[in-house]
Amino acid sequence: MQSRSDASATTAKPPALRMRNLSLSYGVGPSRKLILDAIDLDVAEGEFLSIIGPSGCGKTTLLRLLAGLVPPSAGEIFFHEQPVTGPSRSRVIVFQDYGRALLPWRKVWANVALALESRGIARAERRDRAYALLERMGLTAVGDYFPGQLSGGMQQRVQIARALALEPQLLLMDEPFGALDAMTRQALQDEIARLALEQQITVVFITHDLEEAIYLGDRVVALAANPGRVASSSEVDLPRPRNQLTTREDPRFLAHRHRLFGLLMDH
Amino acid sequence: MRHSLILRIFALLFAAALIAIWQLATDARLFSPVFFPSPLRTITALIDGASRGTLWSALAATCLRMFYGWVLASLLGIVLGAAIARSGPIRAYLEPTLEFLRPLPASAVIPPAILFFGLSNEMTVAVIAFGAVWPVLLGSYHGFTNVEPRLEEVAAVHGMGALEYLWKIAFPGALPDIFAGIRVSLAIALILAVVTEMQAALPGLGFNILMAQRMFRSPELYAGIIVLGGLGFLTNQALLIAERRLLRWRTLTR
Numbered sequence A: 001m002q003s004r005s006d007a008s009a010t011t012a013k014p015p016a017l018r019m020r021n022l023s024l025s026y027g028v029g030p031s032r033k034l035i036l037d038a039i040d041l042d043v044a045e046g047e048f049l050s051i052i053g054p055s056g057c058g059k060t061t062l063l064r065l066l067a068g069l070v071p072p073s074a075g076e077i078f079f080h081e082q083p084v085t086g087p088s089r090s091r092v093i094v095f096q097d098y099g100r101a102l103l104p105w106r107k108v109w110a111n112v113a114l115a116l117e118s119r120g121i122a123r124a125e126r127r128d129r130a131y132a133l134l135e136r137m138g139l140t141a142v143g144d145y146f147p148g149q150l151s152g153g154m155q156q157r158v159q160i161a162r163a164l165a166l167e168p169q170l171l172l173m174d175e176p177f178g179a180l181d182a183m184t185r186q187a188l189q190d191e192i193a194r195l196a197l198e199q200q201i202t203v204v205f206i207t208h209d210l211e212e213a214i215y216l217g218d219r220v221v222a223l224a225a226n227p228g229r230v231a232s233s234s235e236v237d238l239p240r241p242r243n244q245l246t247t248r249e250d251p252r253f254l255a256h257r258h259r260l261f262g263l264l265m266d267h
Numbered sequence B: 001m002r003h004s005l006i007l008r009i010f011a012l013l014f015a016a017a018l019i020a021i022w023q024l025a026t027d028a029r030l031f032s033p034v035f036f037p038s039p040l041r042t043i044t045a046l047i048d049g050a051s052r053g054t055l056w057s058a059l060a061a062t063c064l065r066m067f068y069g070w071v072l073a074s075l076l077g078i079v080l081g082a083a084i085a086r087s088g089p090i091r092a093y094l095e096p097t098l099e100f101l102r103p104l105p106a107s108a109v110i111p112p113a114i115l116f117f118g119l120s121n122e123m124t125v126a127v128i129a130f131g132a133v134w135p136v137l138l139g140s141y142h143g144f145t146n147v148e149p150r151l152e153e154v155a156a157v158h159g160m161g162a163l164e165y166l167w168k169i170a171f172p173g174a175l176p177d178i179f180a181g182i183r184v185s186l187a188i189a190l191i192l193a194v195v196t197e198m199q200a201a202l203p204g205l206g207f208n209i210l211m212a213q214r215m216f217r218s219p220e221l222y223a224g225i226i227v228l229g230g231l232g233f234l235t236n237q238a239l240l241i242a243e244r245r246l247l248r249w250r251t252l253t254r
Helices: A059-067 A108-118 A123-136 A152-165 A182-199 A210-216 A251-266 B002-027 B039-052 B054-086 B088-101 B106-117 B121-145 B149-157 B162-200 B205-214 B218-246
Strands: A017-026 A033-043 A048-052 A074-079 A091-094 A170-174 A202-206 A219-224 A229-235
Touching (some): A017 A059, A033 A229, A048 A059, A048 A210, A059 A091, A059 A170, A091 A152, A108 A123, A108 A152, A152 A182, A182 A202, A182 A210, A210 A251, A219 A251, A229 A251, B039 B054, B054 B205, B054 B218, B106 B121, B106 B162, B149 B162, B162 B205
Antiparallel strands (some): A017 A033, A017 A074, A219 A229
């Protein structure tokens, strides 16, 4: 098992996100169940961090802690040196179940406008700005549709457009493409990689798909289960922009895949 | 398209057949014309009432009664349902009382309502609101308790306050259930509008029907009943159209 100090991995700049001794448990006394055990992780500004792990390792829980939707039982999270105490528009989470995360009674553009409303953007500007974001996600044609009229991949694009409308500093993605078919998944992988690069957003990306984690990440953190803890952290030294064919055939990609596969099997 | 047209034609034929049987039964003098008029005499009475204006004023009085009572019931039901659904203490305080009041027949509260408000329109509105509030209350409660939990988190991430959350997430989410309650309430409102008029001798279709019965003017009696039926039908249709427009997102799916 490999373990290393994350602070040394990046530049002298303070990390965007720091997790210190982060633990979460449910229940009390003998029925107490430890979900996450003393997680120490740093995420550099602009870094794309993939987190993988077997089901039940608490990766979704970790993301919810980072979003501020759940308070930790012990330990602390610092975002740009400020302790995380609750949800914030600067740390936006993209849920896997896009169908439930969108407001079904609002048209696509109005779902994106929800984020603009919460930022206090004037009513007159919202529609145009929502459409500008929809254009970036290739959704202009369906702006006046309701979410229920769209395919799963398009609905997830709407959720990502809404997340971007908040202009977050940190994008937390919880297996966002897990429910999509392979072709749609690949297209969205490339879009999110491009957006993260363009906007210099820090991304924490949860997935159970090993290849997706390597393909997207600057770094891949593997969690072990029962209780959830960091099993390994490794830099992905593959050039960007990445390519669905050549990157996945790169010997370095395959080396990562072999190593992480073995690691996940061990746990 | 063609299928639904055929169904509609059959629905109309069925209604026409019933009227024909009615006409034949009265022609054959199966019932005394004093108690049971022919459709023709009924329609004549209807046209007569419409041309003299008596029908319109009665219709307007009943409509207003029903409308005010129903609006009051709907507002009360939505607000109470939301409050009970969203707040544990409010539910704990109100639930036993409401469970006691709910099974009370609305007609039983007419006498105390008359003592409070007199033989007035306020009395009828109060009684209608009391009787019609329950379906909306239950619908609203159900709708506001079953808000998608994921959307609560979406609201939290967007930094929504409690009121903004209620208005933008909870209320639109509860609207389908609220509409279901509101439509039942509309039917109850019409019933109670007629009952209170009869009890309190206030002008309206209900009172006209009662008077026609007492004076053995059976064509007017049946004309009144037909107008009431039409009123119930049309108001329900109007509400259905409003519902279809407001909840368009539910029917438009992939």
